[in-house]
Amino acid sequence: MSKADHGGRGCPFGPSRRSVLLGLGAGGIGAMAAQAGTAAAPQVNDAPDASAEAAARRVPYLGRHQAGIVTPRPEAGLVAAFDVVAFSPDEVERMLKTLTERIAFLTQGGEVPGRDPRLPPADSGMLGPVVSPDSLTVTVGLGRSFFDGRDWLSGLAPVHLARMAEFPNDALDPAMCHGDLSIQFCAGLPDTNIHALRDIVKSLSEFLVLRWTMEGSVPPVVPAPSGETQSARNFLGFRDGSANPDSNDAAAMDRLVWTHAAGEPGWAQGGSYQAVRLIRNFVERWDRSALAEQEAIFGRRKVSGAPLDGGEAATERDVPDYAADPDGLATPLDSHIRRANPRSKGSEANLILRRPFNYSRGVSANGQLDQGLLFICYQADLEAGFITVQTRLNGEPLEEYLKPFGGGYFFVLPGIRDAGDHLGATLLDAVRHA
Amino acid sequence: MTGNFLKTTVLAAGLAGWGLSALAASPSLELVAPLADYKIYVAENTAQLVADTTGLVDAIKAGDVEGAKALFAATRTSYEKIEPIAELFADLDVSIDARADDYEKGEADPAFTGFHRIEYGLWVEGSTDGIQDYADGLLADVTDLDSRIAALTFPPDAVVGGAAALMEEVAATKISGEEDRYSRTDLWDFDANFAGAKEIYELLKPLLAEGDSAFTAKVDGNFGTVEEVLAKYRTEDGGFASYEELSGSDRALLSAKVNTLAEDLSTLEAKLGLG
Numbered sequence: 001m002s003k004a005d006h007g008g009r010g011c012p013f014g015p016s017r018r019s020v021l022l023g024l025g026a027g028g029i030g031a032m033a034a035q036a037g038t039a040a041a042p043q044v045n046d047a048p049d050a051s052a053e054a055a056a057r058r059v060p061y062l063g064r065h066q067a068g069i070v071t072p073r074p075e076a077g078l079v080a081a082f083d084v085v086a087f088s089p090d091e092v093e094r095m096l097k098t099l100t101e102r103i104a105f106l107t108q109g110g111e112v113p114g115r116d117p118r119l120p121p122a123d124s125g126m127l128g129p130v131v132s133p134d135s136l137t138v139t140v141g142l143g144r145s146f147f148d149g150r151d152w153l154s155g156l157a158p159v160h161l162a163r164m165a166e167f168p169n170d171a172l173d174p175a176m177c178h179g180d181l182s183i184q185f186c187a188g189l190p191d192t193n194i195h196a197l198r199d200i201v202k203s204l205s206e207f208l209v210l211r212w213t214m215e216g217s218v219p220p221v222v223p224a225p226s227g228e229t230q231s232a233r234n235f236l237g238f239r240d241g242s243a244n245p246d247s248n249d250a251a252a253m254d255r256l257v258w259t260h261a262a263g264e265p266g267w268a269q270g271g272s273y274q275a276v277r278l279i280r281n282f283v284e285r286w287d288r289s290a291l292a293e294q295e296a297i298f299g300r301r302k303v304s305g306a307p308l309d310g311g312e313a314a315t316e317r318d319v320p321d322y323a324a325d326p327d328g329l330a331t332p333l334d335s336h337i338r339r340a341n342p343r344s345k346g347s348e349a350n351l352i353l354r355r356p357f358n359y360s361r362g363v364s365a366n367g368q369l370d371q372g373l374l375f376i377c378y379q380a381d382l383e384a385g386f387i388t389v390q391t392r393l394n395g396e397p398l399e400e401y402l403k404p405f406g407g408g409y410f411f412v413l414p415g416i417r418d419a420g421d422h423l424g425a426t427l428l429d430a431v432r433h434a
Numbered sequence: 435m436t437g438n439f440l441k442t443t444v445l446a447a448g449l450a451g452w453g454l455s456a457l458a459a460s461p462s463l464e465l466v467a468p469l470a471d472y473k474i475y476v477a478e479n480t481a482q483l484v485a486d487t488t489g490l491v492d493a494i495k496a497g498d499v500e501g502a503k504a505l506f507a508a509t510r511t512s513y514e515k516i517e518p519i520a521e522l523f524a525d526l527d528v529s530i531d532a533r534a535d536d537y538e539k540g541e542a543d544p545a546f547t548g549f550h551r552i553e554y555g556l557w558v559e560g561s562t563d564g565i566q567d568y569a570d571g572l573l574a575d576v577t578d579l580d581s582r583i584a585a586l587t588f589p590p591d592a593v594v595g596g597a598a599a600l601m602e603e604v605a606a607t608k609i610s611g612e613e614d615r616y617s618r619t620d621l622w623d624f625d626a627n628f629a630g631a632k633e634i635y636e637l638l639k640p641l642l643a644e645g646d647s648a649f650t651a652k653v654d655g656n657f658g659t660v661e662e663v664l665a666k667y668r669t670e671d672g673g674f675a676s677y678e679e680l681s682g683s684d685r686a687l688l689s690a691k692v693n694t695l696a697e698d699l700s701t702l703e704a705k706l707g708l709g
């Protein structure tokens with residue numbers, strides 16, 4: 001992974017005092033430091049060192065598919081769901097064009113335009129006068145209510161797009177569910193996501209009303225001595241992502257992630273279904289449960305992430321052999337991974353691409369930590385993907401430590417093909433040529 | 435009506451009370467006329483507020499809970515209309531219009547007074563017994579406010595900025611229905627707030643450069659949408675339905691429009707050469 005180079009190399013827009021004093025700056029700057037004479041230890045008001053290379057990293061925003069799905073998952077994620085108050089095709093087009101323009105700027109970075117100082121500035125200024133891309137991706141999806149709320153879209157909704165239904169273990173908070181439109185922001189730093197969200201809220205105040213947001217993070221992981229990357233851990237202390245399909249395998253992604261079924265509307269080809277679930281973890285209780293029980297609940301070793309049927313040297317990449325363990329003696333039949341993916345005949349049709357973040361947001365009314373998973377997954381077919389997998393998970397022992405309370409289903413629009421294109425163009429074409 | 439009398443006396447008093455030097459230093463003497471008109475608007479509303487509050491207080495004194503409830507929302511409207519400039523009488527704004535959550539002890543806090551304490555008495559306690567003193571206090575406060583207006587200096591930036599500031603306040607602390615939480619009469623307040631902000635905008639509109647027609651068309655359109663949405667909730671007697679009737683989609687629409695109005699009106703000061 002790309003996280004190892006987060007060592008300080010100074011920022012191009014003004015090397016921090018710390019990097020100067022540590023002699024990490026360019027030669028000339030080092031000389032300045034020598035001149036300053038009173039070389040002091042790094043101190044409280046020095047900004048933490050940023051990596052110029054990480055700040056400048058761009059993820060292309062153009063392509064057949066939107067970025068933020070099969071592109072690498074950076075440290076910080078944020079999902080925001082909105083109500084949309086654009087009602088005519090023209091208004092919706094104006095909204096999607098403005099959104100596309102903002103995405104182009106925010107993800108590729110650049111200088112913020114100046115303005116008459118008597119006016120409010122064009123930008124929040126959070127990232128300074130030059131916005132660094134910082135691997136930002138902005139991924140836009142539409143909810144069922146967006147289609148249902150507009151007569152002229154009738155017959156055009158993706159066939160599996162539904163309002164998220166309540167599963168048996170859920171306790172849904174209406175204030176944290178659903179939405180006409182979702183935006184997933186992913187970037188190296190949470191500030192980059194927050195800046196992008198504020199830009200969009202400001203630029204699209206006419207059309208978008210926030211319903212809910214959730215922020216999360218993924219801890220960077222130092223690659224193993226072998227150079228092999230390892231999955232990050234979630235807040236239950238387990239590696240999360242081990243058995244995810246390979247997002248670099250384009251053929252697999254075409255099959256599993258990108259919508260392609262003949263029964264789907266033509267405009268939706270190349271989009272993807274997004275399931276977002278806000279799932280609280282009862283971490284105090286989890287931390288008081290036995291290690292052996294934790295491992296049986298997931299079906300994996302806590303330290304290595306290896307499946308339970310492997311030997312001492314097994315790694316998280318090893319594949320469990322359920323055919324050799326029909327009674328679940330090694331990997332319990334009701335363990336999370338065995339329920340989620342029984343690896344039986346036909347179950348490969350239910351594979352999903354998970355891209356979650358851990359969240360932590362204060363304290364519950366009962367004085368317990370409110371932490372958990374901002375679960376996000378993508379699939380070509382919501383029914384065969386998330387809904388089938390979650391249905392198999394219903395009643396799993398892990399539920400004792402979980403409480404899903406929010407989220408929603410959205411359909412991620414096909415990509416912005418080129419600089420002249422905009423989000424949702426195929427949908428609007430379908431409306432106008434219906 | 436008292437309108438004409440007010441127009442002349444307030445105008446005279448008002449011009450004397452203004453920091454003319456401040457205006458002279460500002461780029462537009464053109465603001466004098468709209469500010470004078472606005473002052474008259476405020477004075478008419480504070481006069482109305484005293485009259486209506488007197489009626490409300492009479493009902494409370496008479497122990498008439500239902501009568502007082504019926505007068506509550508309408509009495510507030512003239513206060514909500516002048517809220518854009520509430521910062522000019524911030525001390526009274528606290529005692530007249532603060533909410534329980536401005537106090538650590540909430541409704542039980544002795545410092546919690548004014549309209550919302552009375553609202554709490556009428557709707558939650560269901561009695562006028564505990565609010566006699568608050569009623570007296572409210573009448574004293576609004577009378578004080580009314581008597582202050584003539585001599586009050588209206589700084590141009592406070593008035594011009596007040597329209598945007600009120601939209602910000604509606605967006606941040608009213609649209610969710612938290613203001614009139616006991617009586618659910620929030621839509622009355624929304625209507626008055628929009629009317630009060632629009633009054634300022636309309637008075638200033640002639641001063642906006644001709645080239646700003648796209649701006650004025652957008653602002654006009656957004657005020658128009660808000661009025662259309664609220665009109666759906668008007669009742670036959672000229673009042674408004676309960677906040678609980680407001681549909682989720684209309685609430686989202688109001689929220690988007692009020693945020694966009696705040697966004698656009700925040701440029702008014704610069705457009706008029708203030709700031």
Ligand code: HEM
Nearest residue numbers: 234238239240241242243244279298337340341373389390
């Ligand atoms: C807070 C809730 C959850 C936690 C803590 C959690 C944790 C984990 C862990 C630790 C693994 C094993 C490592 C891996 O392959 O990534 C895993 C696997 C998996 N989880 Fe979850 N998960 C949660 C919710 C869900 C949900 C809601 C779904 C979908 C409905 C899901 C679907 C899967 C799938 C498909 C696998 C891979 C199974 C395999 O192919 O072997 N998980 N999860």
